[in-house]
Amino acid sequence: MSNQNNNGGVSRRTILRTAGAAGAALAATGLSTPAVFGQSRKQIRFLNAETSIDSIRALKVAAAEYERQTGVEVVIDSVPLGDVFTKVTTSLRSGKPYDIATVAFVGHVLLLANEGHLVDMTPLTSKQEWGKNILFPMDGKTYWYPYDYNLAWIYYRKDLYEQNGLEVPKDQATFLANAQALTKDNMSGSIFPIASNGATNWLSPGFLWAEGVEIFDDQWNIIIDSEENAPKTKAYLDFFGDLYKTMPSGTSQASYSEMLTSFTSGSVAHSAYAGRLVETIERNSPDLADKFGIFPYMDSSGTGKAVNHGYDGWVVLNTGAAEESMKFMEWFTENQLINFLHTAPLHFQPARLDIYDDKRWKAHPLIEKHAGLVESMKGFLTDPDLTITSIDTQGPEPDLRPGKVFESFALSEMLQQKCLLGTSSDAALEMGAQKMRDAIA
Structure with a gap:
């Protein structure tokens, strides 16, 4: 994309x-x-x-x-x-x-x-x-x-990690703790979109993929709320609800441009994007060009990792x-x-x-x-333990149904229910799964 x-x-x-x-x-x-x-x-x-x-x-x-x-x-x-x-x-x-x-x-x-x-x-x-x-x-x-x-991964302020003695996170709890620790001094710890737009569909589900959550089974049934996937999806919503508290005001309407400008302006410690963010840094904020690093989305156990397709x-x-x-x-x-x-x-x-x-x-x-960054980008393609997927490439084979789920913005609305309205993760998942089923009916 x-x-x-x-x-x-x-x-x-x-x-x-x-x-x-x-x-x-x-x-x-x-x-x-x-x-x-x-x-x-x-x-x-x-x-x-x-x-x-x-x-x-x-x-x-x-x-x-x-x-x-x-x-x-x-x-x-x-x-x-x-x-x-x-x-x-x-x-x-x-x-x-x-x-x-x-x-x-x-x-x-x-x-x-x-x-x-x-x-x-x-x-x-x-x-x-x-x-x-x-x-x-x-x-x-x-x-x-x-x-x-156009893979999406997570950018972080390497210099701030060093100043605060933080380690590159391997699990979601560590990532959340790092974002919380860096929410200070006019700095927001992170930004991930939740609006009903393409940016949310591209940049916010990576934690789900790292957990191994799937939207469809081999028969094109919606299974995000199945016995296997429901606990992982609800844990993702709980995690995201806490992470949202480290984000700047206005995040509820954030799209692509805010994801670029927030990080390049130095106002957030973590953002998500593809390689264009580096090009934007070099053009608009060259002083940050040696102060960032990247890592994939991570799961709750420290074993799963993913980038969004x-x-x-x-x-x-x-x-x-x-x-x-x-x-x-x-x-x-x-x-x-x-x-x-x-x-x-x-x-x-x-x-x-x-x-x-x-x-x-x-x-x-x-x-x-940025040879080190390029090596990491290539590593995402060759690492057998890293997942590359997205809403529109879910399912057993190429099909229009994942695209319909993408366009329904069901995942975005699940995040909005959790982060903005305080809806329980159980109820948010129930609403989101039904909207997905309606989209492909």
Whole structure:
């Protein structure tokens, strides 16, 4: 889930809300078998959702070089992430489809693949080794090319830990004690969002995943309140209720931007985010650049750990230019991908494991400067004992139902009931579980 601007970017809710309407729009195309458009054209239309100046420039430079080498024009159109899926489906209905597009929700990949609109990208993805839980295969085939993770972990003020004699926490009780100890002198101990927004869905469930809590069983039943999961979920709500007392006023409405600015302003000791927070520190608060560290979300026993999932990738649509589009993607991912990743060097965490050892990628100044952080980021992908999951990737296989639970904001409302209204964890869980069931009914 790449954020697209200095205010923290696009909520995944915006993306997910298009799924139902756009799914109906796909059905309305009547393309139960893939249509073929523009058989003779020498042009590829690429819909990009990374709208920073640097990312657009990198794509356009790559497009110009490909045209110079092959004579095939690659037209780059850029729109905000929340508009991408609607733009794709509109182009399909118009008979002038995009050939390549950015996607940031596995449900959209599923919708497009089920309607026959996507090309199997396994010939490209099979060439490389990937981090865990990123290819989302469907019937043994991969229908997208993931270019990055947007994993969420916890940032902490390393200098304050040293000054106060605190240890990096391995369990939730220690983390809570550290946050409480640092709530002083105009400093809040932590900030984690609880509002009904994408930031909460992305940045606050990590403690649940570390406990091993699951939302669905293999038959798509809601099991967050099952005999096995209920005690862990209620303990999470109890923990979060106490942690909320260490957070600044206004946290009840916090979204992406507050998670960035609170930490970079020096007003909170712990925050959660992906690599973009480091880039924000370097740009806005360089004095903090050597004063922070990161660690994963932890469970109550000190044995479980997790990071919350996030991801972005590209799909090739099954148009008359599909063969040429696959050629371009093969060339781009082999020759230009690193240049593109360098446009957000720490936020665009590579999904391909070979890139971490590529000297061209490692040569970026920020990657060199934060080599220890990068090693930790890679370690999250290779650690067999660490969980990488999210609300929208829960369940036995890619499906729209986790997305519906995501959009219901049931988890956010559980946290609001506990933190703002003082509702018992039993009652908050009961309400949240029922809302999840209603969402997928």
